Amino acid sequence: MTVTQLEVAAEENAKKEVEQTVWESAKGCKWGLFWSFTVSLCVIMEGYDLNLLGNFFAFPEFAKRYGHYVSPEAGYQLTPAWQAGLNNGSGVGAFFGAFLNGYLSTRFGHKRVLIAALAVLSCLIFITFLAQSAVMLLIGQLLSGLTWGIFATTAPAYASEVLPLNLRVYMTSWTNMCFIIGQLIASGVLAGLVNLQSEWAFRIPFALQWVWPAFLIPVLCFAPESPWHFVRKGRPEDAKKSLQRLYGKNATEVQIQDTLAAITKTNALEQEMEIGTSYRDCFKGFEARRTEIACVCFAGQVLSGSSFAYNSTYFFQQVGLTSDQTYKLNVGGTGMALFGAFCSWIFVMPYFGRRRIYLTGMGFCVSVLFIIGILNTQTDNKHVGLAQAVLTLLWTFGYQLSMGQLGWSIPAEVGSTRLRQKTVCIARNAYYVVSVISQVLQPYFMNPTAWNLRGYTGFFWGGTALLTFIWAFFRLPELKGRSYEELDVLFAQGVPARKFKTTEVSTIHAKETKYVEKDLNQS
Structure with missing residues (x-):
């Protein structure tokens, strides 16, 4: 295929992807x-x-097995230092796992790395x-975290590479839904075992982790x-075979060739722009801006208050709710998170842009967190604790409509x-770094033997x-x-963030393209 034919085929593919509805794309790429x-x-x-x-x-x-007795009121407690250490063990491991995955996936591909990680886990x-x-x-949490870092950075990257344009936001955010499903399963298991009077109350939940590798390893052996x-490895014939498997038997030869042309052209454009493949390249030129955006958006999940308002059973306990109430609320909160994620798919993502969703969601979370902090001044009201608990559930719903997905x-x-x-690995590591800091602080905010701030913590995370x-x-x-090619041009030309939506881009002669704003009356 000549350079001109490649450009024409890539443009044709881009046009089709923009014109297709979500349902048409889903039918055309069902195996993807x-x-x-x-x-x-x-x-x-x-x-x-x-x-x-x-x-x-x-x-x-759990507190009886790994903690120590504090008082008749507080019962058994782990020290804030051990709470922080155990909370952060998997996060530290995941940091190094994500970093390692950037090298491994580039060399061996997503599939082989993923299967190996499941076997090790x-x-x-x-x-x-x-x-x-x-x-x-x-020690177990630290080592297991290595594999979780690989899972968390492989899933969104794989989804963004095997799906057409208007499906990528749904399946990259599906990764978040899987995260919620895992939390929901854990909440249900904990609620069911909280009254079991033996060490099996916490050993059974650990044992259930073996279910996933046993199921996923044999299935993923057949993944393209x-x-x-x-x-990127210079193997176009293998890329074509992979596309044929992703798009299925109904895909025409022209469709496969056009999609392959778009991938090849984008890769060639980035090589022409001198975009490398090392971690160092993520911080060069306009790539530094892209890396910054990825990092802050991922870290924003923690900065929005998730360590406080999302995993809130310990907070519920400290404001006076019983263990039974605490774990039932936790199940309800996680269920609300999953409901919010589905609502985002149906009512939010199809109609609003990423920027607007993210800003609205973050503004909502700011308001709720400050209200939780203000309510804590009403210490003489016995209903304050329950009101704060309800607000954390409301925060969870708003969070999953917006930043949780994006x-x-x-x-x-x-x-x-x-x-x-x-880029995904660096961004996820930014999340892990901020998460480790938050998980160090959060036990001190909550623990009655430390700062004991309870709802006042809302002021900090609101800030x-x-x-x-x-x-x-x-x-x-x-x-x-x-498209990925349009984004390359927009970032290369230094288009301001607030003008991305209103900028026309031609990718035929991308290096010479200058941006111009659309006539908003016509767009």
Whole structure:
């Protein structure tokens, strides 16, 4: 195929992707949907474990086994230092796992790395299941976190590479839904075992982690590798075979060739723009801006107050709710999170841009967190604790309508295709770094033997959420409806964030293209 034919085929593919409805794209790439759906199921394990361990601190049998007796009122408690350490163990491991995945996936591809990580995790689960001390439990969390970092960074990157334009936001955000499903499963398991008077109350939840590798490893052996990976490796025939598997038997030869041409042209454009494939390249030139956006959007999930308002069973306990009320509310809150994520798919994402959704959601979370803090001044009202608990559930719903979904989607969209995996890894590591800091602070905010701030913590996280809102207003561009090639041009030309939506881009002669704003009366 000549250069001119390649450009024409790529333009034709881009035009078709823009004109297609979501339903038409789904029917045309149903196997791509299936495999993206399946790969993302690995993230259920991370959501399950993180919700499990964070909520074990209010679990009577867990606190008795790994903590110490404080007083008749407080009962058994882990020290704030051990709470922070156990909370952060998997996060620290996941940080290094995500960093490692940037190298491994570039060299070996998503599929082989994912299957290997699942096999390794199957062995590491024995450490947490058999843990006889908090030290052994911490070691198990650290090592298991290596694999969770791989799952969390592979799933959105894979989804963004195997699906057409108007499906990518749904399946990259499906990763977030899998995270919620894992949390919901953990909440249900905890609620069902909270009154069990033995160490099996917390060992059974650990043992259930073996279900996922046993199911996923044999299924993923049949998954196709990303066609983008093959193009970057100079293997166009393998990329074509992968596309044929993703689009199915109903796809025409022209459709496959046009899609392959679009991938090849985008990769060639980025090579021409001197975009490399190393971590260092993520911080060069206009790539630094893309990396910044990915990092802050992912870290914004924590900065919006998720450590406080989302995993809130310990907070519920400290404001006077019983263990039974606490874990029932936790199940309800996680169910509301999943409902909010589905509502986002149906009522929000099809009609509004990424920038508007993110700003509105962050503004809502700021308001709720400050209200929780203000309510804590009413210490003489016995209903304040319940009102604060209800507000955390409302926060959860608003969070999952917005940042909860887009925190996964935007990092997978915003990076250049040659650096996509590494951009996602860096962004997820920004999340892990901020999460580790928050998980160190949060036990001290809540623990009655430390700062004991309870609802006043809402002021702190409301402040961090406000700062993130201000950043997003000035720095977060609109990505909806843009092909990866168009995004390359927009970032290369330095288009301001607030003008991304209104800028016309021609990608035929991308290096010479200058941006011009659309006539808004015609767009």
